Amino acid sequence: MPSVREVAMHEGQVNVTAETVALLIRDQFPRWSGRKIRPVHSTGTDNAIFRIGDDLAARFPLRPADAAETLAALRREARASAELAQVSRFPAPEPIALGEPGAGYPMPWSVQTWLTGTVASDADPGGSDAFAEDLADFIAGLRQTDTRGRRFSGTGRGGVLTHHDDWMAKCFEESGELLDVPRLRQVWSRLRELPRTGADVMSHSDLIPGNVLVTGGRLSGVLDTGGFAPADPALDLVGAWHLLRRGPREVLRSALGCDDLEWERGKAWAFEQAMGLVWYYVESNPAMSAMGRRTLDRVLESTD
Structure with missing residues (x-):
């Protein structure tokens, strides 16, 4: 059976096959041995995902990293996922176990519950006011969660916009043959200066179509919840631009x-994310690259 990824998205990307997953489960979790192992083909960029039977999913980091550091990261993600699952008004995966390196796979890996539904990148609920209301309900529920004194930490999205200037410069440089870079530079020059006013709130941190499940045109679950943490209140508004067309976007607002x-700060974080998606995944993950283009089109449309 071929690996989940036909084209590597990252330098040195780790290859994972169903045979490898079956061996790891046999050796480390024999109670699940014999269950059907199925690769999940998705637009995701950080993990290879395999279903274990009908109710579990295993996630395998694709980027090579130190095993101890990976284990620490997976433990942080498990804690965050468990916390979000407790407070979310919509279903979210719950962490079940952490696996160890073995069978040729060099890093720790994780097991969580499997949620049914269709990812929004396939279902495309962007024209639905009801879905927009569901998404707003989800975001509001996270915002109401006690931060317990925690504040944004790290260098990713959700902190200070201007801290991303170097990354954006690289994105503009790499996008010269793909996008209208002069116009996009002008947009960023305005967005980057938007001041921060609100205190940190709890945020999903990555509300892109591949992380949202849809059933019957309504929000039925959220995935990739390991980034649940305090951040700029505007961060989860990226979902408005990644997921919604103009009318439903205003419903959410x-x-x-x-x-x-x-x-506008939510628009800025969506813009920053989309700029990186377009060029980085243009060959290795065309669907993700196309999503970035669509988001940029929505941002530009809103600035005309």
């Missing part, structure tokens, strides 16, 4: 009561 500044 109204439901959350976003003022102009918070709304």
Whole structure:
């Protein structure tokens, strides 16, 4: 059986096959041995995912990294996922176990519950007001969660916009033959200066179509919840631009009561993410690259 990824997305990417997964489960979790192992083909970029029977999923990091560091990261993600699952108004995966390196796979890996539904990248609920209301309900529920004194940490999205200038410079450089870079530079020059006013709130941190499940046109679950953490209140508004067309986008804004500044900062974080997606995945993950283009088109449309 071929690996989940036909084209490597990252330098030195680790290859994972169903045979490898079966061996790891046989050796480390014999209670699941004999269950059918099925690769999950998705637009995801960080993990290879395999279903274990009908109710579990195993996630294998694709980027090579130190085993001890990977284990620490997986433990942090498991804690975050468990916390979000407890407070979310919509189903979310719950961590079940952590696996060890073996059978040719060099890093720790994780097992969580499997959720049914269709990812929004396939279902495309972007024109649905009801879905927009569900998404607003989900975001509002996370915002109401106690941060317990925690604050944003790290270098990713959700902190200070100007800290991403170097990354954006690289994105502009790499996108010269793909996008209208002069125009996009002008957009970023305005967005990057938007001031921060609100205190950190708990955020999913990556509300892209591949991390949202849809059933019957409604939000039925959220995935990739290991980034649940305090961040800029505008961060989860990226979902408005990644997932929704203009009308439903305004439904979400109204439901959350976003003022102009918070709304524009959400646009800024979506813009920053989309710029990287377009060029980085243009060959290795065309669907993800196309999603970035669509988000940029929505941002540009809103600035005309």
